[in-house]
Amino acid sequence: VGKNxxxxxxxxGFRDFLPDQEMRRKKIENILIETFESYGFVPIxxxxxxxxxxxxxxxxxxxxxxVYRFTDHGDxxxxxxxxxxxxxxxxxxxxxxELYTPxxxxxxxxxxxxxxxxxxxxxxxxxxxxxIVGTDSISADFEILLLMKRSLEAxxxxxxxxxxxxxxxxxxFLKNLGLAEHSVEILRSVDKLQKIGKEEVVSLLSExxxxxxxxxxxxxxxxxxxxxxxxDKCRRLLGGDSRAADRLDFIYQLIRDLNIEETFxxxxxxxxxLDYYTxxxxxxxxxxxxxxxxxxxxxxxxxxxxxxxxEQLPGVGSSIGIDRLITALEHLGVTDFAQPSVGVLxxxxxxxxxxxxxxxxxxxxxxGLTAEVYPEKKKLGQQFQYAEKxxxxxxxxxxxxxxxxxxxxxxxxxxxxxxxxxxxxxxIEKIMEIVSKHETA
Amino acid sequence: VGKNxxxxxxxxGFRDFLPDQEMRRKKIENILIETFESYGFVPIxxxxxxxxxxxxxxxxxxxxxxVYRFTDHGDxxxxxxxxxxxxxxxxxxxxxxELYTPxxxxxxxxxxxxxxxxxxxxxxxxxxxxxIVGTDSISADFEILLLMKRSLEAxxxxxxxxxxxxxxxxxxFLKNLGLAEHSVEILRSVDKLQKIGKEEVVSLLSExxxxxxxxxxxxxxxxxxxxxxxxDKCRRLLGGDSRAADRLDFIYQLIRDLNIEETFxxxxxxxxxLDYYTxxxxxxxxxxxxxxxxxxxxxxxxxxxxxxxxEQLPGVGSSIGIDRLITALEHLGVTDFAQPSVGVLxxxxxxxxxxxxxxxxxxxxxxGLTAEVYPEKKKLGQQFQYAEKxxxxxxxxxxxxxxxxxxxxxxxxxxxxxxxxxxxxxxIEKIMEIVSKHETA
Numbered sequence: 001v002g003k004n005x006x007x008x009x010x011x012x013g014f015r016d017f018l019p020d021q022e023m024r025r026k027k028i029e030n031i032l033i034e035t036f037e038s039y040g041f042v043p044i045x046x047x048x049x050x051x052x053x054x055x056x057x058x059x060x061x062x063x064x065x066x067v068y069r070f071t072d073h074g075d076x077x078x079x080x081x082x083x084x085x086x087x088x089x090x091x092x093x094x095x096x097x098e099l100y101t102p103x104x105x106x107x108x109x110x111x112x113x114x115x116x117x118x119x120x121x122x123x124x125x126x127x128x129x130x131x132i133v134g135t136d137s138i139s140a141d142f143e144i145l146l147l148m149k150r151s152l153e154a155x156x157x158x159x160x161x162x163x164x165x166x167x168x169x170x171x172x173f174l175k176n177l178g179l180a181e182h183s184v185e186i187l188r189s190v191d192k193l194q195k196i197g198k199e200e201v202v203s204l205l206s207e208x209x210x211x212x213x214x215x216x217x218x219x220x221x222x223x224x225x226x227x228x229x230x231x232d233k234c235r236r237l238l239g240g241d242s243r244a245a246d247r248l249d250f251i252y253q254l255i256r257d258l259n260i261e262e263t264f265x266x267x268x269x270x271x272x273x274l275d276y277y278t279x280x281x282x283x284x285x286x287x288x289x290x291x292x293x294x295x296x297x298x299x300x301x302x303x304x305x306x307x308x309x310x311e312q313l314p315g316v317g318s319s320i321g322i323d324r325l326i327t328a329l330e331h332l333g334v335t336d337f338a339q340p341s342v343g344v345l346x347x348x349x350x351x352x353x354x355x356x357x358x359x360x361x362x363x364x365x366x367x368g369l370t371a372e373v374y375p376e377k378k379k380l381g382q383q384f385q386y387a388e389k390x391x392x393x394x395x396x397x398x399x400x401x402x403x404x405x406x407x408x409x410x411x412x413x414x415x416x417x418x419x420x421x422x423x424x425x426x427x428i429e430k431i432m433e434i435v436s437k438h439e440t441a
Numbered sequence: 442v443g444k445n446x447x448x449x450x451x452x453x454g455f456r457d458f459l460p461d462q463e464m465r466r467k468k469i470e471n472i473l474i475e476t477f478e479s480y481g482f483v484p485i486x487x488x489x490x491x492x493x494x495x496x497x498x499x500x501x502x503x504x505x506x507x508v509y510r511f512t513d514h515g516d517x518x519x520x521x522x523x524x525x526x527x528x529x530x531x532x533x534x535x536x537x538x539e540l541y542t543p544x545x546x547x548x549x550x551x552x553x554x555x556x557x558x559x560x561x562x563x564x565x566x567x568x569x570x571x572x573i574v575g576t577d578s579i580s581a582d583f584e585i586l587l588l589m590k591r592s593l594e595a596x597x598x599x600x601x602x603x604x605x606x607x608x609x610x611x612x613x614f615l616k617n618l619g620l621a622e623h624s625v626e627i628l629r630s631v632d633k634l635q636k637i638g639k640e641e642v643v644s645l646l647s648e649x650x651x652x653x654x655x656x657x658x659x660x661x662x663x664x665x666x667x668x669x670x671x672x673d674k675c676r677r678l679l680g681g682d683s684r685a686a687d688r689l690d691f692i693y694q695l696i697r698d699l700n701i702e703e704t705f706x707x708x709x710x711x712x713x714x715l716d717y718y719t720x721x722x723x724x725x726x727x728x729x730x731x732x733x734x735x736x737x738x739x740x741x742x743x744x745x746x747x748x749x750x751x752e753q754l755p756g757v758g759s760s761i762g763i764d765r766l767i768t769a770l771e772h773l774g775v776t777d778f779a780q781p782s783v784g785v786l787x788x789x790x791x792x793x794x795x796x797x798x799x800x801x802x803x804x805x806x807x808x809g810l811t812a813e814v815y816p817e818k819k820k821l822g823q824q825f826q827y828a829e830k831x832x833x834x835x836x837x838x839x840x841x842x843x844x845x846x847x848x849x850x851x852x853x854x855x856x857x858x859x860x861x862x863x864x865x866x867x868x869i870e871k872i873m874e875i876v877s878k879h880e881t882a
Contacts, residue, residue: 004498004748005748005749005750005751006494006495006498006748006749007495007749008495008531008532008534008535008746008749008750009492009495009535010488010491010535011488011490011491011492011513011517011519012515014488014490014491015488016485016486016487016488016532016535016536017484017485017486017487018485018536018539018540019483019484019485019546022483022484022485022486023483023484025486026484037811038806038809038810038811038812039802039806039811039812039813040784040786040811040812040813040831040833042460042463042464042831043458043460043463043464043467044457044458044459044460044463045457045458045463045466046457046458047451047452047455047456047457047565048489048551048553048565049452049455049509049553049565050451050452050455051450051452053447054447054448054449054450057445057447065514066514068490068511068513070509070511070512071511072452072509072555073506073507073555074453074555076452078452090449091449091457093449094449094450094451094457095457095459098459099459100826100827100830100831101827102815102816102827104813105460110489112489112490114513114514114515124488124489124490132816135816135817137792137816137817138795139789139792139795139798139799139814139816139817140816142795142799143799143814143816146799146803253796254795254796254799257796257797257799257800258796258799258800258803305449307445307446307447308446308447308448308449309446309449310446343481348580351578351580354579354580354583354695355694355695355698355699356698357580358580358583358584358587358695358698358699359698359699361480362587362699365479365480368479369479370478370479370480370481371479371480371481372480372481372545373580373584374543375543375573375576375578375580375581375584376576376578376580385541386541386542386543389541390481390483390541392481
């Protein structure tokens with residue numbers, strides 16, 4: 001046998017989820033789902049494998065190298081999805097006739113990228129996207145921002161700032177400075193403001209423009225005291241009308257009308273780097289764990305489906321990095337999402353009574369409780385250990401004495417209190433008491 | 442633009458899920474999860490990609506050709522999981538020290554096989570496995586059988602038969618006949634009894650043995666009136682003691698003690714073909730849709746982790762083919778799992794009131810309702826159509842007249858009843874009435 005043993009190893013950047021981790025992840029997902037659905041968002045799903053040209057387009061850029069791509073049995077060039085946005089675009093194009101607009105969708109699923117794992121990144125990770133497509137209304141932009149706030153609140157995170165800008169604001173400003181042709185490089189440099197500071201950004205920018213313009217750019221993207229002051233400065237530096245500034249101000253009016261302005265922050269440095277956004281853009285930072293970066297980002301796009309169909313389909317959406325968020329929730333100790341087991345273990349004192357144990361378990365389940373039968377006669381210490389490992393707060397014991405008198409012993413496994421030789425009915429009542437005591441604890 | 446358009450096609454054997462389909466799937470999964478958890482089963486997850494030798498062993502058999510397998514960026518030979526059993530075995534071997542036994546796990550996830558799609562098979566499909574490992578007790582076998590019944594009942598399927606046998610029963614019988622060396626071929630032939638009938642099986646078997654033995658084999662695997670009669674015949678044909686028969690009889694005793702014998706059927710023809718089972722085996726047939734085949738099958742295995750570690754880890758488990766089950770539920774019309782939308786649409790009569798609409802929506806959500814704001818001014822007909830497409834039963838209308846009198850109009854979109862110019866508070870009350878009326882309908 002020994003020579004055939006295979007080491008049970010897992011690929012670098014991939015993970016198993018132990019039961020507690022998986023329960024926490026599911027709990028978090030369920031809270032998000034409940035929030036999304038209360039806003040009328042509906043779930044979709046797409047295949048994990050797609051034709052490579054459908055996912056990457058006919059060209060293929062820098063990030064494409066990270067894509068898991070291969071030739072399948074039918075000689076098709078296929079790839080594993082690397083985000084939930086491209087498959088969503090393909091999905092909308094495929095099902096345009098079956099779907100209505102405005103279409104509010106959410107999608108929680110895993111994606112794969114062959115990233116460098118040294119930066120603590122995973123190659124298999126979960127994303128959670130929510131979008132409204134088929135409308136370019138400001139109401140939709142606002143709704144996504146509101147839902148970002150409400151989703152994080154539902155998870156117990158209330159100390160957060162959502163940084164908002166409009167990509168057209170900055171590009172219009174660059175155009176005024178005559179720097180439109182360098183906008184990609186400048187956007188890339190400006191995106192680093194939070195990380196490397198003003199001076200470094202000025203120095204990066206001076207590669208493309210003279211010092212005074214570089215300083216002007218940094219001035220433009222530096223937020224002032226509050227939304228209005230920042231906006232006044234941007235409008236002044238822009239000189240003239242700006243549809244982007246008007247849209248942002250309208251969004252802010254909606255924010256104030258709903259009394260949630262403490263969460264929102266106009267931050268002209270937010271440009272979402274090289275992404276495909278064409279309007280409003282936003283990122284979310286946790287007040288007590290800023291270092292982890294944005295936990296929820298997104299923006300408005302002109303045309304989701306341009307790769308596949310001619311019809312224009314504008315939209316706005318946001319994406320939660322579930323793994324990063326879970327790390328943050330753990331760090332903040334916000335809530336314990338591991339579902340407390342509030343069950344009952346029926347100890348096995350005599351294997352001859354095993355069907356009786358199963359009958360009691362079924363009665364408990366019918367009352368809505370989780371109930372397990374220890375399946376065989378092992379030392380009691382081992383059975384107690386099992387209950388402890390699983391966090392089961394309640395035990396039922398029934399040996400020969402009890403069976404012959406139609407009674408059971410019930411034990412609170414946490415306080416160690418015992419209630420001996422009571423009827424099964426009384427025992428179930430007692431268990432309900434113990435369980436609800438530990439639930440509310 | 443036209444020349445760069447990519448056809449938004451999906452790979453053969455792969456599927457998108459439209460919102461109603463995805464909601465139904467999630468609802469079914471959640472019902473299963475709730476049932477599993479009431480029996481103390483806990484969720485796990487494993488990577489979708491693994492080292493190929495970890496999934497396939499060092500050899501590679503017939504089914505391996507169907508595995509999606511490729512070389513990754515780091516020149517690793519990797520494969521996508523093709524079931525949830527092999528990854529579970531690897532998982533138990535990897536985490537043996539962190540986990541307790543008996544370990545009750547469930548795992549719902551997608552798997553991939555490059556199957557022939559002409560037989561209506563998918564290449565990406567969901568499985569749902571539940572197992573108890575670390576015990577060879579009969580109690581565990583029984584618990585899996587009970588949970589199979591309860592899971593399907595929870596989904597509204599009560600007319601079903603679970604066919605049970607023990608693989609050792611048949612192999613002992615073959616050994617008695619001196620046919621042990623042909624057991625693989627004979628198991629394969631016998632497995633076809635349901636499909637091709639007695640005579641054809643006898644003719645297949647006569648390739649390996651004389652006619653009288655072939656007839657004896659078919660006699661052995663043909664069930665009689667009830668459990669006891671079938672068992673009596675098997676014991677007679679076996680001649681002598683049989684541990685497998687004793688185990689089966691003990692399982693049946695538990696089944697009768699729990700008064701669920703109408704669901705279970707001793708069927709010695711069940712052998713689970715070439716699978717790795719070593720004891721109890723079972724398949725589930727729907728009384729009103731037998732043709733679809735088994736919707737939930739499994740069995741006992743001696744040693745889950747033999748490929749990876751030396752410690753013996755016996756267990757018993759079952760697997761629900763979710764896709765097949767959903768097809769069956771649809772066919773039977775058992776329950777409509779599409780969650781009825783019980784929400785409210787706030788119609789957009791005047792975009793100037795959009796923040797007021799959002800405020801009303803937030804009030805409704807705080808009462809636990811699903812509420813949506815139509816994000817822009819479109820023709821009312823279009824907005825009504827949207828509500829109809831999404832099955833939203835309730836509308837709120839607020840134009841200039843209403844806004845100036847601090848009132849709203851509420852409409853039951855199904856009965857078309859209207860409640861005009863009532864206060865927002867009254868309106869919310871009215872909506873709660875309408876929604877609960879349609880919920881109970």
